[in-house]
Amino acid sequence: MAADASAPTLGTRFKRPTFIGGVGAVFVALLVALLIKEATVSPSQFGQTTLIGLTNGAVYALIALGYTLVYGILELINFAHGDVFMLGGMLAITIGTHVFGLHHGQGPVTVLIVFATLVLTMLACGSINATIEFIAYRPLRGAPRLAPLITAIGVSFIIQDIGLAWKGPNYVTAPDVFPHSQVFSVGGVDYQWNHLIVVIITVPVLLALLWLVQRTRQGKAMRATAQDKDAAAIMGINVNRTISFTFLIAGALAGAAGTLYALWATTVRFDQGFQLGLIAFTAAVLGGIGNLPGAVLGAVTIGLIQSWNEGLPWHMPGSDWTQSIVFSILILILVFRPEGLLGEKTPEGG
């Protein structure tokens, strides 16, 4: 990608930590001090919001990984990804309730139904995402890099309206199937099963993804394509198929996130995908876009920040300002540390 030599240049990268880094450190230290104060004043509330933040972070991680995978391989911000996630939520509700007859209080069979719904939704969203790539991004492979970004926005709007036409402008509700009984209750901190289940399902998916990218032949092809498409092609890798496969995986992650979110939050609306997608994208950037563990780290960080901001009774903005806080983080990271938290940008995604 010789055309973007204007990226953060070497000179600025070495100079930067002196002043900006200091300001950033002071800022973070202040925040940590505030958090500690908060934790000592009302430990139960602090623990509660932290756990909710972790659950939020798990869902964000699934979405953020999709952004980071696609960005790693194509250097494209796939705006439509958040909307594929939203579509996944709607699909999961439809498949779960209309195909498998999912409803509240079914007993152990719920596990089976949720699993089947999850798999089917992942397959569907993977195919949708790969189709999007085929229609909207592949014909623009050689075009200026802003061209696929623009079509991505177009696709995002189209998918939103597909959701709107399909389910209408109101919230679609999912049956509340996850148990609300407590896993543990320590010192006033309650943790309920419906939060834990999200984490329980998310972690194996993340591990499977890491294994896929780092240990398999297909993963090796993905990393090679991300590093240098031409060289990968010379080595006999079918570049286009690898890119399609990456979109398939990313879509499947979005589908998993959609299923979990729909069953956990029990409501989905056609325009939610875009907002949550932007939050997840921020998470991916925060962790260092193109970097898989970074995306998870960023997602958990954003999830915590969000729930602390909304849940703690301190003199801080509150939920009216969540969006602004997330975007301020995004802007600050992009301006001052575009390589994200985990240091050097690693486009190979591993």
Next chain:
Amino acid sequence: MLAWNTLGRPGWQSLRGRWRGLRAEARWGIAIGLEVALAALLFFVDHALGYAVLTLSAFYWIRRLPPMPWKLAAQAALVLVFLVFQPRSLGALLAIAFAVFWIPERLRVWALPVVAVVAAVFYPFYQTEMFTIPVFGVWPDVATGVVMIVFVMMAVGLNIVVGYAGLLDLGYVAFYATGAYTAAFFASQQFAGQRCPTPGVSIENCTVAAVPKHNFDLGAVGLVPGAGGIHVSGWLLLLLAGVITALFGIVIGLPTLRLRGDYLAIVTLGFGEILPQIARNGDNFFGTGVNLTNGPNGITPLDSIGFGNKLSGWTGGVLPSNFLTCCKANHLGHQFQSTDLFFWVAIVLLLITVFCSLRLQYSRLGRAWIAIREDETAAAAMGIPLMRTKTWAYASGAFFGGIAGAYYAIFKSATFPGDFFFNISVFILCMVILGGMGNIWGVIVGAAFLAYLDREGLANTGAWINSNVHVGHWHPNLEVPLYASGIYGLIILVVMLFRPEGLIPSRRRAAELHEGVHDEPLYDSTHAGTEA
């Protein structure tokens, strides 16, 4: 894919070859026959649509006739037919269109804009007389015209950023919002405050009705006596909004413009999301009670625009003192409305914008923008100061966006945070892309068309579809305006895939988009995966 490559395309090509092999007369005959058949078919769906297709094809074929005397005679005949039997306004329109094509090509470059401006200026006079467009319905209202022009101004402003300098701005709505809120701050009672008329008594202990605390008046018109707040003359306000928005653009631009293209897009998107949230939550900042933007209720009403009593008196009432309370005059059979005045002022503002944009395009700065767009590294090597040049692009784009936003706010006499969603940014971007990035005429056409669609066109089209399209007894019941953003998304997608240079392309931009800026890839990027 396989079928397309091995079978489909040669078949299609042979068909095209056979078509080319036909004699010219035979081709014309077939084409006219097909058009008449299509018109007849459409006639059953909607009479007007059939007529429209016939008219368009007649217009097309007459243009291809040998010049004299056939062409003139045919044109005159067509115009006459319409003037006598069909909507007269359509006849007049045809006459103008034919006349434009009689103008020598050398002068047409000037004639077309002049005709367009004249037609626009007199639009309020003949709008009610116009024929009904098939599918789209009646011609847009004058109020819609004002909104169209405002959006055209914004699109022309965005075109400086996206089209000239190649910086993708996904948060242009922030500039629009800045302009609108500047107008709202400086021309409303927002900052009036309250104090007790009894001296020495605080507002809490006041027993009589409170009066405004702050009052600043600078040439505003139509003020209620005793109203507080800041009231700056509307004309000054437009300039002020432009300057403040341009400064805001510089403030946003300075830290972010060194970012690469897609990161810049994201950062602008971020600003575009943060600003409306500030507006929405600005009635009580973090619980401090500071009311800056009046929150979700927005700021309303705003002062109107006008020339004041003195100027109005000197000119014998030709220049109205206040646009909102003007207009008892009746000229050329037309009762003047205040919307007409807003419309004309909007045209003047648009002309200024277009003039500046045109002058900028080939100025030293404009050429630097193009150089940066095409190859930033090479431009920097040639001595173009990247940051300064990009910041200028941002500032100029923001300037016009701010003026347009302020004017729209004054016209609506209100500002609401709900007007500044991300959709609007994409909407304006869609205008630029549809018309043709970098080409101001294309952008104007694209923006006018899309703004019209947004205000009236989609609703009219939806109504037409619901009443005219049916299969058996089944009628669709579509709420087309609901799907506006999806339609814009589709337009963006289709244009970027099939005609990335837009409807009316700039030649230079088209070459960039078609030849690409990267090296030729070693793998087959378009017909991918067919053999695998």
